Every structure is written in structure tokens, then in C-alpha cells.
Amino acid sequence: MADDDARRLDDLFHLYQSETDRLLGYPCTATFDYSPLYRFLAFPLNNLGDPSKSNNTRLQTHELEREVLAMFGEFTHAPPDSFWGYVTSGGSEGNQYGTFLARELYPDGIVYHSEDTHYSVKKIIHALRVRSVLIRSLPNGTMDLADFAAKIKLHRDQPPIIFANIGTTMKGAIDDLAGIHAILKQHEVSKFYIHADAALSGMILPFVDDAPAWNFAAPVDSISISGHKMIGCPFPCGVVLARKPNVDRITSQVEYTGSLDTTITGSRNALGPLFLWYALRTIGVAGFRSRIRGCLEVADYACEQLNAIGRNAWRHRHSNTVVFDRPSNEMVRKWQLAVTGNIAHVMTMPQTTRERIDLFVADLKG
Ligand SMILES: Cc1ncc(COP(=O)(O)O)c(C=O)c1O
Numbered sequence: 320m321a322d323d324d325a326r327r328l329d330d331l332f333h334l335y336q337s338e339t340d341r342l343l344g345y346p347c348t349a350t351f352d353y354s355p356l357y358r359f360l361a362f363p364l365n366n367l368g369d370p371s372k373s374n375n376t377r378l379q380t381h382e383l384e385r386e387v388l389a390m391f392g393e394f395t396h397a398p399p400d401s402f403w404g405y406v407t408s409g410g411s412e413g414n415q416y417g418t419f420l421a422r423e424l425y426p427d428g429i430v431y432h433s434e435d436t437h438y439s440v441k442k443i444i445h446a447l448r449v450r451s452v453l454i455r456s457l458p459n460g461t462m463d464l465a466d467f468a469a470k471i472k473l474h475r476d477q478p479p480i481i482f483a484n485i486g487t488t489m490k491g492a493i494d495d496l497a498g499i500h501a502i503l504k505q506h507e508v509s510k511f512y513i514h515a516d517a518a519l520s521g522m523i524l525p526f527v528d529d530a531p532a533w534n535f536a537a538p539v540d541s542i543s544i545s546g547h548k549m550i551g552c553p554f555p556c557g558v559v560l561a562r563k564p565n566v567d568r569i570t571s572q573v574e575y576t577g578s579l580d581t582t583i584t585g586s587r588n589a590l591g592p593l594f595l596w597y598a599l600r601t602i603g604v605a606g607f608r609s610r611i612r613g614c615l616e617v618a619d620y621a622c623e624q625l626n627a628i629g630r631n632a633w634r635h636r637h638s639n640t641v642v643f644d645r646p647s648n649e650m651v652r653k654w655q656l657a658v659t660g661n662i663a664h665v666m667t668m669p670q671t672t673r674e675r676i677d678l679f680v681a682d683l684k685g
Contacts, residue, residue: 339670343679344656346519346639346666348551356590356597364589369570369579370405384592390599391544391558394525395517396536404560405582406546406591410518411439413543413559415446416583417514418480420541420561422449423569424512425478431470432482433462435492437516440482449480459635460484460492468502478510479503485533485542486520489659491638493520496537513539518557520638522549526608527615527637540565546591549610550598551669556591610669614639617667617676624680625665639667646683654679 320328339349368374370384388404391397407413414437421428430451432440444451452470455463462484471479483494496513503511515533517524521544524530534542546556570581602610618634621641625632632643645663650656656663665671665679 338655340675341654343654343665343671343675344651344658344663346548346668348547348549348668349670351551351553351598353553353594353597356593359590359593364593366406366587366589366592367585368587369581370592371403372579378589380589380592380596383596387592387595387599388558388560391560395521395534395542395544395560397560398535398562401563402535402560403563403566403581404558406587406595407543407557407559408584408588408591409547409555409557410516410543410545411437411443412583413541413545413557414439414482414514414516415443416559417516417541417543417561418443418447418449418482419583420565420569421480421512421514422447424565425480425510428478428480428512429474430480430482431467433484433487433494435460435462435487435489436482436484437488437518440516450477456492460487460490462494462499464495464498464502467499468506471502471506471508475506475508478512479508481511481513483513483515483539485515485517485524486638486640488518489640489657489662489664490642491520491635491640491664493531493533493635493637496532496539500537512541513537515539515542517542518545519548519640521545522607523611523614523637523639526604526611530637535560535562546595549607549668550595550602552591552594552598554588554590554594556588556595558595611639614667614669614671617671617673620673621665621667621671621676621680624676625683628680628684630683641665641667650683653682 364378366379370381384406430449433454434456455466457463485493524533541561543559546552570579618639618641622632625643630643634641642662642664645658645661651658
């Protein structure tokens with residue numbers, strides 16, 4: 320390699336080393352060690368096709384993918400023999416899959432989502448050419464159920480496809496699924512589909528006591544969870560799970576691959592399942608419980624410290640998203656904060672120690 324190119328790579332490496340310490344606004348766990356897996360980077364692995372069926376190739380990690388899905392099935396209370404899923408490129412693909420499945424089941428369905436839903440939903444709705452209705456959000460970030468009820472009443476004849484937030488991007492808010500079900504019942508809506516966008520909180524709620532309704536037991540019909548957020552991974556990945564009878568209705572066999580064409584993309588990253596499998600096996604349920612407890616404790620500490628300097632900080636009960644008054648653009652850039660309107664947030668991830676919060680708050684105080 321030319322000297323210049325080698326220097327560029329070194330510079331990039333050092334940039335990442337120093338900037339990871341100031342990544343406060345985005346929910347990426349950075350405390351991982353996947354070095355025992357580095358040897359697998361020597362192979363052209365590809366998880367093309369449906370993970371639940373064997374295909375024509377051996378250079379894949381489908382067996383590990385199935386084990387990852389089984390573990391997520393337990394975390395999400397999926398019906399044991401009647402759910403299906405795959406490891407995605409991230410939460411957005413899982414949301415696209417859930418919406419696609421719902422649209423195939425209900426071609427005349429209407430997607431309902433709140434103002435606080437992740438920005439990718441607009442693109443998904445546009446790409447799938449499905450009608451949508453925007454529901455107001457309450458100041459705490461949850462869907463305004465009075466507005467939801469009023470809009471359901473207006474479109475009672477078309478099946479609602481509800482895009483429920485299980486932890487909104489900016490405020491970590493969880494939509495009230497019991498309330499949503501009650502409204503559907505009250506308006507005698509029998510055909511509907513609920514997709515749960517649990518990008519971050521899907522790896523928090525299984526490990527806390529008294530979690531609100533959020534999973535297949537709620538019930539919902541599909542769930543998308545990111546892998547690189549609370550679990551942590553050097554590249555984006557995620558998991559989508561759905562009820563199998565719904566998936567069976569839209570499945571087709573492909574002779575060229577020897578598999579079923581059930582996934583959004585054709586070729587799929589085989590390292591995602593490998594890395595997720597490794598993380599889930601080595602950290603385990605007890606490890607995630609203690610990780611989440613730690614993140615929520617630091618979130619409380621961040622609220623206290625930010626409030627001590629008058630920044631109006633708060634968080635939802637099971638959320639590590641600490642919302643506070645938007646600081647200067649310089650602070651936003653320096654600490655890689657996420658901002659919307661007049662608020663910002665800090666995510667207390669496993670690497671976000673009290674010391675790091677102290678440094679940030681001292682800098683904010685000026
Ligand atoms: C609520 C929510 N949904 C979906 C996504 C998209 O997830 P991903 O970045 O894994 O595609 C995010 C990302 O921050 C999110 O916060």
C-alpha cells in the first residue's frame with residue numbers, strides 16, 4: 320500500500336479512537352470485543368435466502384441465525400412454533416419488512432404512525448405506495464390516542480396498519496398498545512395489523528421488571544429490533560420477527576438459490592448472525608439485565624447532573640434516553656448529540672460512565 324494511503328487509514332483509526340468517547344447522542348454500544356471472530360473475515364460468507372430453509376451453499380451462518388432468532392423469540396414472547404424472522408441490515412429494514420408484510424395482507428390498509436415515529440417510515444410508506452395517516456404525539460412523545468381514535472373512526476372501512484413506537488428515537492417513548500387495542504375494539508375493527516418498532520428498547524424491555532405491553536403478547540404482529548444499538552456490533556444489523564402464518568401467505572420458492580424468497584434483500588450479511596450469536600451467548604440474559612440496570616442508573620445520574628445546571632432533563636421509566644434543553648451547535652457537534660427543535664438527548668449506553676457525564680456537564684456549564 321502507498322505510504323499516503325497507509326497514513327490515511329491510520330488517521331481514520333485514530334479519529335475513531337478519540338471520537339468514540341464523545342459519542343453521546345446515538346444509541347450504539349461501543350464496549351465489545353469480537354476479536355475471537357476475526358478469523359471468519361477470511362471467507363466470502365453470504366446468508367442469501369430464508370434462514371429457516373437450507374439452500375445450495377455452505378458458506379453461510381443460517382444455523383447460528385436460527386439460534387439468534389430463537390433467542391429473540393424468547394425475548395419477545397413470540398408464539399414458540401409459529402413465528403418467523405431473519406437477521407436484517409438494521410432496524411429500518413425490519414420496519415420495512417413489517418410494513419411490507421402488512422401491506423401484502425391488507426392491500427387497502429392504511430398505515431397509522433405518530434409524529435415521533437422514526438424518519439424512515441415516510442420513505443417506507445412512499446416506497447410501498449401505501450396510504451398513511453399521521454397521528455399527533457403528546458409532549459412526552461407517545462401517540463395521542465384521542466387523535467388516533469378520531470382518525471380510526473374516519474377510516475373505519477380500511478384495515479389499519481399500526482406502526483407502534485416501542486421507544487421513540489428522540490424521547491424513548493412507548494406507545495400505549497393496550498390503549499390502541501381498546502380503541503380498535505371500541506370501533507369494532509376486526510382486521511388490523513400492528514408492527515412494533517423496537518429498534519433500541521427491544522433489547523431493554525426484556526430485561527427490566529414491569530415492562531409495559533410491547534411484544535407478541537401485547538399482541539403485535541411483527542417486531543423490528545436493531546442489533547448494533549444495545550447489543551453492539553461493529554456494523555449495523557438487526558432482527559425482524561413476524562407471525563409465521565402471515566409470512567407463509569406471501570412466500571415464493573426460487574430455483575436459482577434453492578431457497579425461499581422471504582427476505583427484503585437477496586444476498587444478506589452472514590456476519591450479522593455470527594456476531595449477534597456470539598454477543599448473546601457470551602453476555603447472556605443475566606449480563607443484559609445488569610447492563611440495562613447500569614445504563615438506567617447512569618441515565619438517572621445524567622438527569623440529576625443536567626438538572627443541577629438547569630437543563631430540564633427527564634427520561635421515561637424504562638428508557639436510557641435523557642432529554643434536555645438543546646445546547647449550542649458547538650456542543651452538539653463536539654459531543655455528537657442528537658437534536659430536534661428545542662430538545663437534545665444523551666443516550667446512556669454501556670460506555671457512558673458517570674465520569675463521561677461529568678465531563679459533558681462541566682463542558683456544558685462552561
Ligand atoms: C425508533 C427507531 N426506529 C428505527 C431506527 C432505525 O434503526 P437502524 O438505524 O438500525 O436502521 C431508529 C434508529 O435510531 C430508531 O430510533
